[in-house]
Amino acid sequence: MGRTRVIDQDQLLDAAEAVVARDGAAKLTLESVAAQAGVSKASVVYDHKTKQALVEALVRRALERDNAFNRAAADRLGDVDARVVRGRIAAAADPLPPPQRAVALSLCAALAQDAGLRQAMQANQAAVIAALQRDATQPRGALVAYLALEGLKLLESLDFHTFAKRDRDRLLREIEALVDHPPQVPAAPAAVSRRRR
Incomplete structure (x- = not known):
């Protein structure tokens, strides 16, 4: 008979x-996670053999959550042009709360050190x-x-940097305007050759 799981994923x-929000990813250990969860270290090791495996699971879950959050925001817009980028702009209306910012910052540090995670x-x-x-009808505008x-x-x-809410809201509106009206880039100047005489 298989072992009964004590704690879900x-x-x-x-x-x-x-633990990452409180102590940073560098101080994340299987023991600290077990203590935070109120379970034995063996319960953590059962699912994540190493700290690296645990960090990978955190990154995967963060990506899945972010993608789902952005998809939901896009779905709420209905049938509009450039729904993917507009959904992401709408989703960004509320910045990350401080605990999630701390996790994002620590995970960015972990990403910088691990090519596989990157x-x-x-x-x-x-x-x-x-x-x-x-x-998008204007793919370049959507990308910009x-x-x-x-x-x-x-x-x-x-x-x-943190923007005041009023400034941040205006920036998001200006960013959305780029979707339909990408900046016009002047043509590159002709190369000028200089000859030494």
Whole structure:
């Protein structure tokens, strides 16, 4: 007969997120997660053999949650042009609360140190970029808007800058305007050759 699970996967990852928010990803251990969850270390090891496996599970879940949150926001918009990027802009109306910011910041540090984790993020970003360009009448505008949006979110997630709500709301409206009206780039100047005499 198989062993009965004491704690489900989400509860365990919730405990890991709490540890990361409080102590940072560098201090995440199987023991600290077990203590936070109120279970034995063996219960944590049963699902995640190493700290690295636990961090990978946290990153995968964060990506899945983020994608689901953004899809739901896009679905609420109904049948509109550039729904993928507009959904992401709508979803960004409420910035991450401080505990989730702390987790995002710590996970970014873990991503910077692990090529395998970065590959999951890179694949996700490639899929999002392809989807938002496929879905828009102005693919370039959708891409420029997405890049502006991600820059705003990254500044906040890394705790580099926080905009006042009024300013942030205006920025989101301006970013959305880029979807339909991408910036016009002047033609590159002709190369000028200089000859030495």
